[in-house]
Amino acid sequence: VMEDITACLRKAEDDLSKAVLLCAKGSIFSYGLDVEDLMEHENPQKVLDALRRMIDSFIRFPKPIIAAVQGPCASLGASILGLCDLVVASNKAAIQMPYTLQGLTPDSCSSYLLPTIVGAQQANSLLLGNKILTAFEAHQIGYFTEVVSHEELMGSVMNHMNSLRFAALPNNCLERHKNSIHSLSAESMYLACEFACEVVCKLITKFRMRNFYISFFSKRKKL
Numbered sequence: 001v002m003e004d005i006t007a008c009l010r011k012a013e014d015d016l017s018k019a020v021l022l023c024a025k026g027s028i029f030s031y032g033l034d035v036e037d038l039m040e041h042e043n044p045q046k047v048l049d050a051l052r053r054m055i056d057s058f059i060r061f062p063k064p065i066i067a068a069v070q071g072p073c074a075s076l077g078a079s080i081l082g083l084c085d086l087v088v089a090s091n092k093a094a095i096q097m098p099y100t101l102q103g104l105t106p107d108s109c110s111s112y113l114l115p116t117i118v119g120a121q122q123a124n125s126l127l128l129g130n131k132i133l134t135a136f137e138a139h140q141i142g143y144f145t146e147v148v149s150h151e152e153l154m155g156s157v158m159n160h161m162n163s164l165r166f167a168a169l170p171n172n173c174l175e176r177h178k179n180s181i182h183s184l185s186a187e188s189m190y191l192a193c194e195f196a197c198e199v200v201c202k203l204i205t206k207f208r209m210r211n212f213y214i215s216f217f218s219k220r221k222k223l
Helices: 003-013 033-042 042-059 075-081 110-118 120-127 135-140 150-164 174-182 185-223
Strands: 020-023 065-069 072-074 088-091 094-096 147-148
Touching: 003 135, 020 042, 033 042, 042 075, 042 185, 065 094, 065 150, 072 075, 072 088, 075 094, 075 110, 088 135, 088 150, 094 120, 110 185, 135 147, 135 185, 150 174
Parallel strands: 020 065, 065 088, 072 094, 088 147
Antiparallel strands: none
């Protein structure tokens, strides 16, 4: 999925689109990476490299990204919204960033973006306290742009898309404005993403070494 998103964003960089819509099917928006699968993956570095490329494509993307959040999202599925320019959510949406419960560090630049967007205290509540926020609470602290009824979600999103698509703006005006907003923070976002990936690499190494020693000594006992 991460490779698909990266490919779509790279393709959209140079086409005639004015903006990109990020959405999901079903009742859940995204719960992010499967931690157990990542720990057991035959090549976890490949997964983390795919994550790096996807985050890089979000940071570098020159056009507005609008997210339509139709349901609950957690971890990477919630933190990736901080890289979007507008986040329109259904009243059925909710967010949680349970990194401390998972034993992981915040991903998708959230260690930098979340305090920037919602303030340090609210970010601490989410990143350290694993707090679950309803859509209305996420909107209240500024993480969601707008909350509408579930039935009105896509209609509201398309209104935003059309306002960008049909706006009588000079060529590349949206791109220039987005660049002026994010250019100073881009380096900090890259650093936050890289730090998170490095920490996860170390955790995976420790996890595998621990399992190796457990397996090794259990076999010795049987002998």
